[in-house]
Amino acid sequence: MTSEAASQEPVSALSGFGGGAPAAPKDAGRAARSTLTPRPRTGFVETDQVRDLTRRGLAFLNAGYPLHFRGPAGTGKTTLALHVAAQLGRPVIIITGDNELGTADLVGSQRGYHYRKVVDQFIHNVTKLEETANQHWTDHRLTTACREGFTLVYDEFTRSRPETHNVLLGVFEERMLFLPAQAREECYIKVHPEFRAIFTSNPQEYAGVHASQDALADRLATIDVDYPDRAMELAVAAARTGLPEASAGRIIDLVRAFRASGDYQQTPTMRASLMIARVAAQEGFAISVDDPRFVQLCSDALESRIFSGQRAENIAREQRRAALHALIAAHCPPLARPRRAGAKAGIEGARP
Numbered sequence: 001m002t003s004e005a006a007s008q009e010p011v012s013a014l015s016g017f018g019g020g021a022p023a024a025p026k027d028a029g030r031a032a033r034s035t036l037t038p039r040p041r042t043g044f045v046e047t048d049q050v051r052d053l054t055r056r057g058l059a060f061l062n063a064g065y066p067l068h069f070r071g072p073a074g075t076g077k078t079t080l081a082l083h084v085a086a087q088l089g090r091p092v093i094i095i096t097g098d099n100e101l102g103t104a105d106l107v108g109s110q111r112g113y114h115y116r117k118v119v120d121q122f123i124h125n126v127t128k129l130e131e132t133a134n135q136h137w138t139d140h141r142l143t144t145a146c147r148e149g150f151t152l153v154y155d156e157f158t159r160s161r162p163e164t165h166n167v168l169l170g171v172f173e174e175r176m177l178f179l180p181a182q183a184r185e186e187c188y189i190k191v192h193p194e195f196r197a198i199f200t201s202n203p204q205e206y207a208g209v210h211a212s213q214d215a216l217a218d219r220l221a222t223i224d225v226d227y228p229d230r231a232m233e234l235a236v237a238a239a240r241t242g243l244p245e246a247s248a249g250r251i252i253d254l255v256r257a258f259r260a261s262g263d264y265q266q267t268p269t270m271r272a273s274l275m276i277a278r279v280a281a282q283e284g285f286a287i288s289v290d291d292p293r294f295v296q297l298c299s300d301a302l303e304s305r306i307f308s309g310q311r312a313e314n315i316a317r318e319q320r321r322a323a324l325h326a327l328i329a330a331h332c333p334p335l336a337r338p339r340r341a342g343a344k345a346g347i348e349g350a351r352p
């Protein structure tokens with residue numbers, strides 16, 4: 001995403017949120033275009049783990065501290081941040097971290113031109129033309145959020161350069177947002193008492209991220225988000241795909257066992273189990289090693305995580321592939337054979 005897009009585009013397409021929140025009179029149209037109104041998201045799963053993280057996060061936010069959810073990819077940080085933001089009941093503004101993002105993208109800048117044309121035809125055959133061009137100051141997302149008391153969700157903030165965040169130090173410490181000289185009319189604004197900020201970051205990401213400044217990290221209340229427990233992963237897969245729990249459970253156990261094996265270069269996250277579950281449900285595959293289409297689906301979704309593009313040794317490759325297939329067989333067992341009269345019930349509904 002470009003910095004312009006990050007700072008300017010409405011983001012109402014995000015699920016669980018609708019655009020056009022009511023804004024305060026000043027700059028109302030602009031603020032409304034860049035905010036989201038939280039509403040409950042369909043398929044959102046609230047387990048004890050989610051409730052606990054939400055409660056702990058809200059405690060910091062209610063005391064006025066900026067909150068930071070930190071955790072590996074696919075652990076549900078962004079979803080959780082939006083869920084917690086929704087609990088605050090204020091319009092939400094989202095920024096996504098980007099190396100190209102600068103202070104102006106957060107705070108505001110001089111934009112556009114106002115043309116003024118005066119045609120003086122006092123003497124009928126003489127035309128006097130006067131044209132002036134004035135730039136005018138435009139608030140960007142951080143300024144709008146601070147001014148109006150909105151909730152700012154800054155997703156993957158460590159993808160932005162640390163110096164971009166200098167302006168945040170005053171916001172969190174002195175509750176003042178200092179504006180650059182171009183803002184002319186005001187050199188700072190007092191941060192609205194209802195302004196809150198929620199950050200997310202992934203400490204394991206090593207491409208395209210920056211270390212967070214100590215000064216900023218010290219101001220954030222950081223809560224570590226770990227991989228979801230089985231109950232949560234299962235509930236999410238069942239809710240988001242419509243698979244029965246027994247079938248979704250096999251996929252979850254397969255992906256969790258693969259994750260526990262450590263035999264990969266890219267961690268298989270909750271997104272991997274959702275991907276398998278969603279495609280299997282849509283295509284009507286049997287969640288079993290007996291269905292070659294299902295086995296192929298698991299291989300497609302998981303094998304790429306074993307090798308990250310480097311040329312792995314062929315033997316290691318084959319060994320790891322075989323280990324993955326053994327996991328598929330162990331967690332997605334053969335379909336129940338047709339029962340002979342009097343035989344006991346077999347595996348519960350292997351088909352989704």
Ligand SMILES: Nc1ncnc2c1ncn2[C@@H]1O[C@H](COP(=O)(O)OP(=O)(O)OP(=O)(O)O)[C@@H](O)[C@H]1O
Pocket residue numbers: 043044045046050071072073074075076077078079080200202236240270271274
């Ligand atoms: N509580 C939940 N209910 C329903 N779905 C969820 C929940 N938490 C996470 N998910 C789903 O799990 C997937 C990963 O979640 P999310 O994008 O929030 O993770 P993340 O930690 O922000 O990932 P990344 O660091 O890669 O951006 C998404 O498809 C999301 O919709």
